Amino acid sequence: MLATVISAAVSVIIPKITNNFLAKPDGFTNLSNILNLAYILISLQIGSGLFMYIRNLTGSMIGVKVEIEYRNKVLKHLLELDMSYYEDRKIGDTLTKLISDTGVIGENMQSIPLTILSSVVTFFGSIYVIFSLNWQLSLIVLGIVLLILVVSILNVQIIRYLNYKWRKVYTDVNADITDRLSTITLIKSNATEKTENERFFNEHLKYYQAAKKTITFDSFTRALLITLLTGINIVGLVAGFIFVNKGMLQPTTLIAFILAVNTLIFPVIQSIVLLGNLAKTSTSIIRVNEILEVEPKIKTKDNALAVNEITNDIIFENVNFRYDDKEAWILENFNFTFEKGKSYVIIGATGVGKTTISKLLLRYYDPAQGRILINKDTDLRDVDLAQYLHHIGYIEQDPQILYGTFAENISYTKQGATLDEIKAAATKANLHDYIQELPNGYNTILGERGINLSGGQKQRVAIARIF
Ligand SMILES: Nc1ncnc2c1ncn2[C@@H]1O[C@H](COP(=O)(O)OP(=O)(O)OP(=O)(O)O)[C@@H](O)[C@H]1O
Ligand SMILES: [Mg+2]
Incomplete structure (x- = not known):
């Protein structure tokens, strides 16, 4: 922040120094005077560049740290969420939010506050400088600048809306690709490469359309605003000439004035770009929060019971259970005792709920009513889940293999x-x-x-x- 302020302040005082030199009686005619000015300005510019380097370096590193921290936070939360979270979502959707949106946040998290800071310093510094040079001319310039700022703030609202829709389509496309690539054997065994290619193509058409809307609007308003802004120079110059013509302004002051107007325009352009980025970042934050706001349904209680061994019966006591989105009970008033030391085989028609019993034992889900007891009398909901699972071996029909x-x-x-x-x-x-x-x-x-x-x-x- 210090580096930002210094770098911005230096750029602001350059017109002021120039004016002080030019205002001297022999300002223009004395060559050594001009050379002195050149030395000072060049050193200041190099100094400003140096501080800009420090600002960019530390700022970007902070950005990376924010991104990593955000990612870890999301990842930690994702691991805490129970199975039901993953069942009705495509993994690519979650991945895009986890990887791409946290990237957007990290990148802007540092640049936004620093840009605001440097814009504020250069903006108010330049305002002070131009007003000290000629207040009437400054009023004209300031009026236009404020108008442009108001328009760009309104503009942001629209960009935000368009961008949210764009990101949504982007996520859908990513989710689709992740899904298809992870079922590559299905594609290969059915020779559906051609249809898949066409599908990808069509999915990307939607992406293209959504992107086009946002980009068209954004490009137009940015170009418009920036053209208007640079137009201020012309307005300042023409109005300045008239002021000089009327004898209200020294020609040398006009040079300093135009220099200062240029420094003034820079933070305004920065702010316009910044407002656009702010819209994008807020979209990404909303999207990442869609993950962070989901509360895990299965949580180990603070005063959870330790499970050192499972040495006694496992009992299903009046258990009622159904999956979230289903009407019908899978297990209804289910009572069963798995006795200590015995092996059990469960046989039944497909889809009746055999696997569901084992999932309940892993506490992927809790019963809606009734209790599952381990060691004869300990409710599964009261135990330290991680410790309990340590005593369980579960082999799925399609086992999970890691790379x-x-x-x-x-x-x-x-x-x-x-x-x-x-x-x-x-x-x-x-x-x-x-x-x-x-x-x-x-x-x-x-x-x-x-x-x-x-x-x-x-x-x-x-x-x-x-x-
Ligand atoms: N995650 C889930 N979300 C919603 N419904 C589910 C979920 N998992 C299973 N079901 C439904 O619950 C019922 C019981 O499923 P379960 O896997 O326990 O059957 P199963 O008896 O093991 O069948 P199979 O012999 O085919 O393995 C099925 O009708 C199934 O469609
Ligand atoms: Mg099964």
Whole structure:
């Protein structure tokens, strides 16, 4: 901020110094006078440049920090949200907000306050300078400037609205692409590349249309405002000539005056650009907050009970459960005791709710009514969820594989496990022999979502994780 103020202040005083030199009786005729002025102005300009460098450097670094902090905050929140958040949203939508919108925020978070600061300094500094040179001429200039500022503030409201719509379409397109690319095998196995290409093309047409509206409006108003602003120079000059003609102004003062008007225009142009950026940033903040405002439905209580082991029955007691958007109960008045030490197999028609039972045991969701008890009498809602899950092994039919090595994937459930432990787990899961024969063994990279593994191998990785 200090660097901003200094750099801005220097640019403001240059016309004033120029005027002081030119106002001397021999101002123009004495060459050494002019050279002195040149030295001073050049040094000031270099000084101003130096401070501008400091401002840009520190400012941009702050911007990056803000972006990272914002991202971490959103990411932390996303991890805290329960499964229901992810079920009715496309992942690409969340990704765009997480990556692109936080970027917009970070970039502008530093530049906006600094630009306001430097604009205020240069604006009021220049106003002071022009008024000290000639107040009548200054009034004319100031009138036009204020009019332009009012118009640009109104302009921002419209840009904000258009921009929000544009970002929405942008998110939709990104979400669509992410969705399709993550189901690439479906596309490949059905040879739908051509239709997908056409779909992408059409999606981008919508994007193009939305962008066009915003850009057309923004470009026009920016050009208009900036043309008007630079026109102030001409108005100042012509009015100045008339003032000189009437003997109300010295020609040398007019030079300083026009210099000062130029310094005045700069912050106004900056403000116009800034107002546009402000609109964009506020759009991005609104969008990121759409994530941050979602409250996780499943939360570990502050006074949660510790679960050191699961040594007793697991009981479903009068459990009623349905998914958010569904009318019908999946489980209705469900009573069942999983007895200690026994193995259970659940058989039933597709879609009756077998998997739902295991999801409830993982506390992806809470029952609407009734209780799920572990260790015979502890309500699942009262326990420390992370600690409880530590005692649970869950293998999905389509197990999740991370991009990374076998070793990393197997040790995911026990961070920092030794290679021996990993090998022992893989052996129990009947996977060790296969891995050992690979040239890179446990360091073999598994593609995204385990694309280079067989279905059975994926499941074995998941089983090894549990061990
Ligand atoms: N996340 C969800 N949101 C909304 N409805 C869901 C969700 N998951 C499952 N359902 C619905 O709940 C019902 C029970 O699903 P569940 O996965 O428990 O069935 P299942 O008995 O395991 O079936 P299958 O034998 O096919 O695996 C189904 O009708 C399903 O459509
Ligand atoms: Mg199932």
